[in-house]
Amino acid sequence: MxxxxxxxxxxxxxxxxxxxxxxxxxxxxxxxxxxxxxxxxxxxxxxxxxxxxxxxxxxxxxxxxxxxxxxxxxxxxxxxxxxxxxxxxxxxxxxxxxxxxxxxxxxxxxxxxxxxxxxxxxxxxxxKSLAQLLAERHGDGTTDAKVSVYAAGGYYYPGKQVSALKDEMRDYLDLGYTCTKMKIGGVPLAEDLERVEAAIEVVGDASRLAVDANGRFDLKTALAFAEGLAPYGVRWYEEAGDPLDYALQQQLGEHYGPPMATGENLFSHQDARNLLRYGGMRADRDILQMDPVLSYGLVEYLRMLEVLNQHGWSPRQCIPHGGHQFALNIAAGLKLGGNESYPRVFAPFGGFADSTPIEEGGVAMPAMPGIGFEDKRELMKVFDEHLRR
The missing domain is CATH 3.30.390.10 (Enolase-like, N-terminal domain)
Structure with missing residues (x-):
């Protein structure tokens, strides 16, 4: 070959x-x-x-x-x-x-x-599907029949009002999602809490809404937002500070009891190991979001999972960043805790196969070999346009 x-x-x-x-x-x-x-x-x-x-x-x-x-x-x-x-x-x-x-x-x-x-x-x-291949080579031999996915959105748009955020969250529920994520940190705390309350009103329960600061905060601001968020009980509080500021993450965990999430901007198993050593992450509740594509690929991601295992973490605490079919295969084959999804942004790279709609917050794998891109018509059009021989 x-x-x-x-x-x-x-x-x-x-x-x-x-x-x-x-x-x-x-x-x-x-x-x-x-x-x-x-x-x-x-x-x-x-x-x-x-x-x-x-x-x-x-x-x-x-x-x-x-x-x-x-x-x-x-x-x-x-x-x-x-x-x-x-x-x-x-x-x-x-x-x-x-x-x-x-x-x-x-x-x-x-x-x-x-x-x-x-x-x-x-x-x-x-x-074979990549999910099945991974299950056989690096898992227990079986794949998850469905993978839990959440709709990542809630970005800041020019002139976007709270009513538009609520409409966006309703749209995700109509698509079959049961959990969503929104951005915070781009406006003052009081304004963001108003946005959080509006999103919770739509999704029905705070445990169905995660919030993401994209590493924006210093320790003082991270703690202030933690205090503001604590009464709601959101699904997780994501990437409050710089991804390599393990001391900030550790101190945040001392003051914020609900789940936290981070890791999408850690690009090696060494960085993941340092997060577990020094970041105060809690294996019983926190979420690790390392992205298999951004971090040297699946080869390195398998090394990350071995580091997690050595530190007593279950792969079910991993929900990769990325929101695409590659990460979905990995989540199904290695039995992770779920997968991100981008239903309305970053098209056609985000989202999953045309033949597998979101149902009750989960998605199945298409029955085809490889990653399954061939079952994403709009993505294949991009490949054909730019990469055709």
């Missing part, structure tokens, strides 16, 4: 939304297709990848550093022992050759894009 071609492009997902820290007015992503000479049921095996939202396209790193390594590698060095399929771990080693430890930065995103496409190929060659 050989890789015959690799194509990469930059695609805009710009919109006028904002969280407490950034605007998405110029947001874009990288899309990738890896073509092989393998054929299954008469069809050429092609693997697709892209990066999760919130980090910009990685064209420079891909074209100048990582894709040349993949193209120049001995083809045998990329294969498993059978010689008929790629080995994601060996591919990862090739990509990371001559890279110093630490300083993860944006390179973790570039590697994660390639890693996604590689796993898509591996599962297609095996003629």
């Amino acid at each position: 050989r890789i015959t071609d690799i194509r990469e492009a930059r695609v805009s997902i710009a919109s006028d939304i904002a969280n407490a820290y950034i605007s998405f007015a110029k947001m874009d992503v990288s899309v990738l297709a890896i073509y092989t000479d393998a054929r299954v049921d008469g069809r050429q095996v092609v693997g697709y990848g892209f990066n999760s939202n919130g980090r910009y396209a990685q064209s420079g790193l891909l074209r100048e550093r990582f894709l040349p390594r993949l193209r120049e590698a001995d083809p045998q060095a990329l294969l498993d022992d059978s010689g008929t399929n790629l080995d994601p771990f060996r591919v990862w080693d090739v990509l990371m050759a001559n890279e110093k430890p630490g300083g993860h930065g944006e390179r973790s995103v570039a590697v994660g894009i390639i890693d996604m496409a590689v796993w898509d190929i591996v599962a297609k060659v095996e003629n």
